Amino acid sequence: MQLAVLGGFAMAGLAPLLHQWFGARTPRLMALLPAAIAAWLLGQWPAIAAGEVLRLEWAWVPGLDITLTFLIDGLAWLFALLITGIGALILVYSGEYLRGHRDLPRFLVVITAFMMSMLGLVLADNLVTLFVFWELTSITSYLLIGFNHTDPAARKAALQGLFVTVGGGLALLAGLVMLAGAGDSWSLAELVQRGETLRDHALYTPLLLCLLIGAFTKSAQFPFHFWLPNAMAAPTPVSAYLHSATMVKAGIYLLARLHPALGGTELWVTSLSLVGAVTMATGAFLAIQHTNVKTLLAYSTVMALGTLTLLLGLGTPQALTAFVVFLLAHSLYKGALFMVAGILDHETGTKDVTAMGGLRRAMPRTAVVAGVAALSLAGLPPLLGFVGKEAMLASVLEADAWRPLILLLAFTAAFLTLAVAAIVALRPFFGASRQTPKAPHEAPSAMLAGPALLAVLSLGFGLAPGLLDPLVAVTLAGIGAPGAEVHLALWHGLNLPLVLSLASLALGLLAYRHWDRLRARLERLAPLMARGPEAGYEALMAGMVAVAEWQTRLLQNGHIRNYLAMTLLVLVGLVGHALFFRHAFTLDVALEVYLHEAVVAGLMVAGAVAACVMRSRLAAVAALGVMGFSIALTFVLFSAPDLAITQLLVETLTVILLVLVLFRLPHFATLSTPLERLRDLIVAALTGGLITALMLAVLSGERLPRISDYMIANSQPLGHGHNIVNVILVDFRALDTLGEMFVLALAAIGVYAMLRFHAREHERRRPAPPGERDDG
Amino acid sequence: MEPLIAVAIGTLFAAAVYMMLRRSIVKLVIGLMLLSNAANLLIFATAGMVRGAPPLVPEGLSAPAGAVADPLPQALVLTAIVIAFGVLSFSVVLVRRAWEIVGADDLDKMRDTDS
Numbered sequence: 080m081q082l083a084v085l086g087g088f089a090m091a092g093l094a095p096l097l098h099q100w101f102g103a104r105t106p107r108l109m110a111l112l113p114a115a116i117a118a119w120l121l122g123q124w125p126a127i128a129a130g131e132v133l134r135l136e137w138a139w140v141p142g143l144d145i146t147l148t149f150l151i152d153g154l155a156w157l158f159a160l161l162i163t164g165i166g167a168l169i170l171v172y173s174g175e176y177l178r179g180h181r182d183l184p185r186f187l188v189v190i191t192a193f194m195m196s197m198l199g200l201v202l203a204d205n206l207v208t209l210f211v212f213w214e215l216t217s218i219t220s221y222l223l224i225g226f227n228h229t230d231p232a233a234r235k236a237a238l239q240g241l242f243v244t245v246g247g248g249l250a251l252l253a254g255l256v257m258l259a260g261a262g263d264s265w266s267l268a269e270l271v272q273r274g275e276t277l278r279d280h281a282l283y284t285p286l287l288l289c290l291l292i293g294a295f296t297k298s299a300q301f302p303f304h305f306w307l308p309n310a311m312a313a314p315t316p317v318s319a320y321l322h323s324a325t326m327v328k329a330g331i332y333l334l335a336r337l338h339p340a341l342g343g344t345e346l347w348v349t350s351l352s353l354v355g356a357v358t359m360a361t362g363a364f365l366a367i368q369h370t371n372v373k374t375l376l377a378y379s380t381v382m383a384l385g386t387l388t389l390l391l392g393l394g395t396p397q398a399l400t401a402f403v404v405f406l407l408a409h410s411l412y413k414g415a416l417f418m419v420a421g422i423l424d425h426e427t428g429t430k431d432v433t434a435m436g437g438l439r440r441a442m443p444r445t446a447v448v449a450g451v452a453a454l455s456l457a458g459l460p461p462l463l464g465f466v467g468k469e470a471m472l473a474s475v476l477e478a479d480a481w482r483p484l485i486l487l488l489a490f491t492a493a494f495l496t497l498a499v500a501a502i503v504a505l506r507p508f509f510g511a512s513r514q515t516p517k518a519p520h521e522a523p524s525a526m527l528a529g530p531a532l533l534a535v536l537s538l539g540f541g542l543a544p545g546l547l548d549p550l551v552a553v554t555l556a557g558i559g560a561p562g563a564e565v566h567l568a569l570w571h572g573l574n575l576p577l578v579l580s581l582a583s584l585a586l587g588l589l590a591y592r593h594w595d596r597l598r599a600r601l602e603r604l605a606p607l608m609a610r611g612p613e614a615g616y617e618a619l620m621a622g623m624v625a626v627a628e629w630q631t632r633l634l635q636n637g638h639i640r641n642y643l644a645m646t647l648l649v650l651v652g653l654v655g656h657a658l659f660f661r662h663a664f665t666l667d668v669a670l671e672v673y674l675h676e677a678v679v680a681g682l683m684v685a686g687a688v689a690a691c692v693m694r695s696r697l698a699a700v701a702a703l704g705v706m707g708f709s710i711a712l713t714f715v716l717f718s719a720p721d722l723a724i725t726q727l728l729v730e731t732l733t734v735i736l737l738v739l740v741l742f743r744l745p746h747f748a749t750l751s752t753p754l755e756r757l758r759d760l761i762v763a764a765l766t767g768g769l770i771t772a773l774m775l776a777v778l779s780g781e782r783l784p785r786i787s788d789y790m791i792a793n794s795q796p797l798g799h800g801h802n803i804v805n806v807i808l809v810d811f812r813a814l815d816t817l818g819e820m821f822v823l824a825l826a827a828i829g830v831y832a833m834l835r836f837h838a839r840e841h842e843r844r845r846p847a848p849p850g851e852r853d854d855g
Numbered sequence: 856m857e858p859l860i861a862v863a864i865g866t867l868f869a870a871a872v873y874m875m876l877r878r879s880i881v882k883l884v885i886g887l888m889l890l891s892n893a894a895n896l897l898i899f900a901t902a903g904m905v906r907g908a909p910p911l912v913p914e915g916l917s918a919p920a921g922a923v924a925d926p927l928p929q930a931l932v933l934t935a936i937v938i939a940f941g942v943l944s945f946s947v948v949l950v951r952r953a954w955e956i957v958g959a960d961d962l963d964k965m966r967d968t969d970s
Binding site: 638639640643644647670671672676677680683684687688690691696699703706707710713714716717718719720721722725726729732733736737740741747748750751759760762763764766767768769770771772774775777778782785786787790791792794795796800801802803804807808812815816819822823825826827829830833834836 | 893
């Protein structure tokens, strides 16, 4: 299985090559891989149904306890099957949708990589692996949403989706690290066994909040829902895939996976139920304001995600059953509807439902598929969506906390969704024919096959929901309701959920009839909408850019001396703090000094200070010379004859070089104000003071045994030299000396090159007549 | 001697930093020289300053008779002195060339690559 996923990534990389060989057939060819994985998963069904958990282990970074372990239980199996099954259909579909598109190979690369990331995410057992795949889906979905990169709106939407999900990803990372720390394991399978420890842990609240932010951003929960409809800038197959089986379901998957470990507490129930219910109603309410078929569907996805979160929050066996059914139903009908939307766009050239009408005559088969899928979206019998919605309403009626509010929100969402379903399925296909940008005709069968298959499944499972009982039961075992009795049925008798369904049907149809007027009324709310979470996101981004500009202008101001001053001040602050406050600074040095030594040291200091204050360059060079020769004298006085010789030689050469080269430069001009000089003086004094203090601290401290005893003892026996310093240079540390020679050689080459260049320029210039001479 | 030389080294560092914070590029080079000298002296002095005991092995012996000054910092400083000279000669010639081309000693006037 790991091989299949990694092989999938490899195939993604090979897609352009495959496209060169196989041309337009490539997508169908590439669909074979997810189809094969789906078939393999189906083959594992008997084991999964028996409650077995498949563990496929592969050590990845053994040193860090990171394994590429795949864990296939009922939950992972269901998700993996949806990802690969719908993925294969999407690949076939996109082959038609993007037929002849210039960037088809790029599309295939990214969508295959995305598919494999998603698969890895739902199968991963190790938290680090899970996070890596999680971020991979963020990045690949960024590339997918921004597929039409020439369109600024697509780029903006892609970036928005990336920022929101990756920002949430950071919170998720923090949450996962805390989770691993609290549960003392990186393995999901082990963590779900330690639910009680985790729920009683001191870090429970922060870790849950971090994980929730991660899951809510990914799954577009209120108030992070705004990125999802904007992500409609992607090509339709991408939208279909992102919305039905993947991306946005990642957060839901994570919540479901962690439900046994973290669920059931008051914080969990309250936050998930309320956020879910608000998201539900917001999604449905925003949906009916739009006329773009993709946007409509996108908001209905937000609604569905809210429903799933709400059901996980409620957490009763009944709610969890509803969760699984709703998840499956949504994946089936949303995939189908998006593909239908793509067909409509492809064949009519518009995405605006108000611009379409009477298409059932031109594209009857599409109309049937759309109708079936929309019935499931609306939650009408005999489709799977109905079973899901009934179960949802029934579990909402049993909610412990906030029941009236949640019920109200759920009911609102239900009837508005019904209106959305009617808009999507009835508006384009019935009524009077309208002129569309392209003359409508029936879609090719490769495009219809996918949605038709999904619609048939919606219908089939709806007619015989009992078929799903074992699947729901094993999935429930993964979510934290093992051994629950599951009996799905279409007809539960006349009960309260059914009454609610009928009421929502009536209200929904009413809303559909008056949709145009309703939309006009809602237009007036536009100023209010402009202040939604998206405006907050825009303000946040603008603020971040402003802060970045401000601090860049402050710090990266292009003056090297400012960088230097800042670096030194930080150094003084940090080292000074450590020196004076972290370690007791004691001065324990005896001052034992002869007069001639004090004179030499005084000359040295005087030379250095004079070099700073002299107005003429020659005087400054002379002062530097005084300092250099005083240092040489210090070396003589303190047992370093070799250093003294070298220093004398170098100092002589330096003075000659400076006099020769700097002779023709102008006098120093006064370039700074007294205030600036004072500031620099303070920085300099602080740095100098720190060095003095450091050195005194070093001298006061305990002396470590010196490491040169070996060299002193072996200089003559091994190196056959009497001057130990020389033996060290040419023998014990000969490589250092070699490096030094390289540096000198490089400097010499540089100097030579600069001087030669200079000389040649002079030669060129001299013969030139005055008129042609440039004055650079 | 060490406390006195510590103060002297601190002064040298302060002078070096002050010169490196100037706008004049020649002063920057002077600051660089001060800095390398101060650093050399720091390494030398931190190892302990010993009077009249150079790390030499007398003729006929295989090791020095008594305690001698630590030879390792001396070897390091020796290398550093020579490298500092290489860096200095390079930067001095560079400054000279820059002055010839830009015609100014002011770092703030070297803000773009076209002049």
